[in-house]
Amino acid sequence: MLIEQALGQILDNAAKYSPMGSTIEVRACTEHAQAVLSVHDEGAGVTPQELTQIWERFFRGERHKSKIAGSGLGLWIARAFVAANGGRIEAVSEGIGCGTTISISLPAAEVTASERAHAFHE
Numbered sequence: 001m002l003i004e005q006a007l008g009q010i011l012d013n014a015a016k017y018s019p020m021g022s023t024i025e026v027r028a029c030t031e032h033a034q035a036v037l038s039v040h041d042e043g044a045g046v047t048p049q050e051l052t053q054i055w056e057r058f059f060r061g062e063r064h065k066s067k068i069a070g071s072g073l074g075l076w077i078a079r080a081f082v083a084a085n086g087g088r089i090e091a092v093s094e095g096i097g098c099g100t101t102i103s104i105s106l107p108a109a110e111v112t113a114s115e116r117a118h119a120f121h122e
Contacts, residue, residue: 002081003037003106006089009078010039010102016068017100018043030108038103046093046100054091055079075102082106 014024022042029036046054046061053059058072075091082089087106093099 002084003087003104006078006081006104007037007039009074009081010104013074014039014041014043014100014102016070017041031105033108034105035108036103036105038101040099040101042099044100045096045098046091047095051091051093055089078102078104 011024011026018024018041024042025038025040027038027040029038044063050061054075056072057076059076060070060072075089079089082104085106087104089102089104092101092103
């Protein structure tokens with residue numbers, strides 16, 4: 001449930017900081033025994049300085065404070081929830097106006113084909 005809530009925080013940020021009608025992509029893959037969920041938006045992007053601060057409690061970038069509502073807790077909460085599940089979270093952005101990708105990496109469990117099929121019937 002915590003990972004679902006963390007993903008919700010990330011999706012909320014992606015929508016909040018992206019232009020109306022833009023695309024938000026969600027992808028899942030496995031990488032080095034890790035399950036990786038990534039959210040990419042076409043929004044405001046993050047500066048190198050902001051990248052060093054976005055995980056801090058109550059952090060809001062100066063360029064957004066007067067334009068976009070929020071408390072600055074969303075990514076802090078997401079990071080705490082991911083960490084509580086043994087994972088890590090990271091953000092990548094090419095800068096202002098270039099969008100942002102936030103990825104959650106979690107230890108992947110071995111799942112059999114019958115377990116995957118059973119999950120669809122629950």
